[in-house]
Amino acid sequence: MLKDLFYFLVYPGLLFAGVAGGFLSWFDRKITAMVQFRKGPPLLQPYYDFLKLLLVKETILPANGSRGMFLLAPVLAVFGATVACVLILLPMLGFHTGFSGDLIVIFYLLAIPSLMYILGAVSSGNPLAAVGASREIKLILSYELTFLLVVAGVILKSGMSIRMTDLLMTQETGGAVIGSVSGILLFIPAVFCIQAKLGLIPFDMAEAETEINHGCFIEYSGICYALIKLSKYILLLTLPAFLAALFMNGLHWDGIHILWSVLKILGVVLLLTLIRNTNPRLKIHQAMKFFFLYMNLLVIIAYILIALGI
Amino acid sequence: MAFKDFIFRKSLWLFHFGGASCNNCDIEILDCLTPRYDVERFGMLLVGSIRHADVLLVNGSINHKDKERLLELYRQAPKPILVVAIGACGCTGGIFAGGYPFAGPVDQIIPVDAYIPGCPPKPEAILSGIVQLIEKKKTEKAHA
Numbered sequence: 001m002l003k004d005l006f007y008f009l010v011y012p013g014l015l016f017a018g019v020a021g022g023f024l025s026w027f028d029r030k031i032t033a034m035v036q037f038r039k040g041p042p043l044l045q046p047y048y049d050f051l052k053l054l055l056v057k058e059t060i061l062p063a064n065g066s067r068g069m070f071l072l073a074p075v076l077a078v079f080g081a082t083v084a085c086v087l088i089l090l091p092m093l094g095f096h097t098g099f100s101g102d103l104i105v106i107f108y109l110l111a112i113p114s115l116m117y118i119l120g121a122v123s124s125g126n127p128l129a130a131v132g133a134s135r136e137i138k139l140i141l142s143y144e145l146t147f148l149l150v151v152a153g154v155i156l157k158s159g160m161s162i163r164m165t166d167l168l169m170t171q172e173t174g175g176a177v178i179g180s181v182s183g184i185l186l187f188i189p190a191v192f193c194i195q196a197k198l199g200l201i202p203f204d205m206a207e208a209e210t211e212i213n214h215g216c217f218i219e220y221s222g223i224c225y226a227l228i229k230l231s232k233y234i235l236l237l238t239l240p241a242f243l244a245a246l247f248m249n250g251l252h253w254d255g256i257h258i259l260w261s262v263l264k265i266l267g268v269v270l271l272l273t274l275i276r277n278t279n280p281r282l283k284i285h286q287a288m289k290f291f292f293l294y295m296n297l298l299v300i301i302a303y304i305l306i307a308l309g310i
Numbered sequence: 311m312a313f314k315d316f317i318f319r320k321s322l323w324l325f326h327f328g329g330a331s332c333n334n335c336d337i338e339i340l341d342c343l344t345p346r347y348d349v350e351r352f353g354m355l356l357v358g359s360i361r362h363a364d365v366l367l368v369n370g371s372i373n374h375k376d377k378e379r380l381l382e383l384y385r386q387a388p389k390p391i392l393v394v395a396i397g398a399c400g401c402t403g404g405i406f407a408g409g410y411p412f413a414g415p416v417d418q419i420i421p422v423d424a425y426i427p428g429c430p431p432k433p434e435a436i437l438s439g440i441v442q443l444i445e446k447k448k449t450e451k452a453h454a
Contacts, residue, residue: 049321
């Protein structure tokens with residue numbers, strides 16, 4: 001029991017994921033600044049932002065909203081992100097618990113933060129938040145199918161087992177999934193799916209600053225917004241780690257493998273940042289078409305190639 | 311308390327309110343975010359919602375309609391919030407001060423922490439004003 005709490009709260013849970021995710025957030029902002037020939041924020045900036053929102057700022061509740069849900073949504077978002085993070089990292093880092101990494105459970109846990117953002121936005125009673133929430137729902141509908149198909153494709157490639165330990169074992173012996181043509185074809189939709197899950201440009205229409213003023217998060221301030229920031233930091237670690245597990249032979253915490261593990265995560269985040277900095281924001285129907293038509297087509301081609309054994 | 315002050319100074323998020331402005335100050339404020347001046351290196355971000363803001367930048371002359379909106383924004387902002395009046399119009403009313411739609415300079419409507427005069431102030435002047443605001447927070451803490 002105490003051990004489980006340690007896993008959840010300290011390592012590899014809340015504390016570790018928050019700190020590492022904060023670092024990745026700084027990395028993202030620094031790379032963005034470098035792309036735009038700016039100097040960029042200092043290393044500790046994400047922690048300053050989080051602590052300022054948590055300790056200094058006042059929390060305001062909307063007058064016309066459902067207050068309970070408004071307050072509960074960020075807490076549950078952090079909870080969902082942390083549980084997903086723990087369940088992804090535990091099997092990958094070689095902790096022997098009863099859980100061996102059921103991909104379906106992880107898939108559903110990863111959907112919790114987005115759903116909570118929607119509930120929080122709708123319960124705030126702000127019309128712009130409602131617009132953001134409706135866009136987020138449409139975005140979820142478009143990328144979740146592609147994401148599920150990608151996960152199913154990886155399962156198909158590694159011997160029809162939905163356990164993460166088996167998946168890692170297969171990659172250990174048979175080479176990483178991304179090392180084949182079908183693996184690369186699965187990796188491209190996966191990257192765009194996590195881009196949409198993280199709400200980064202080109203898929204940030206749910207929180208577009210310039211048109212709907214942060215959309216889903218417009219009414220959040222103080223502690224609630226700090227928790228939303230924290231859940232974003234945790235997701236920024238969790239989703240690249242999940243991608244590393246699915247495609248790149250997972251993470252290993254011993255010897256020289258530490259370097260490779262860190263480079264894998266940083267590489268995925270770098271890819272996300274570069275996509276974010278070289279694309280404009282899509283309209284919601286463009287995003288739906290992008291996932292439903294083109295990304296699903298790529299996944300289907302990958303399936304055919306898997307069936308042919310390429 | 312000192313720790314809270316330190317964090318607050320390190321991460322000031324800006325919200326921009328333009329009154330009946332001629333748009334010059336708005337452009338100069340946006341200039342501060344461009345690669346040449348880059349206020350993000352001080353941890354500052356331009357945010358779209360007043361609920362996330364730590365600094366309220368006000369520019370332009372404030373007429374009677376703007377006054378209501380400015381008061382509403384100030385009431386909705388999570389405290390502590392700093393207010394910066396930018397440009398001659400924001401500080402004193404400038405050439406609009408005697409006009410009939412004019413509803414008083416910003417500091418007669420809400421408390422102002424820093425004034426950045428100029429028509430429009432250069433981005434360097436805005437940056438220097440922001441740095442002085444941060445320094446002011448520091449000395450206030452030292453006196454308290």
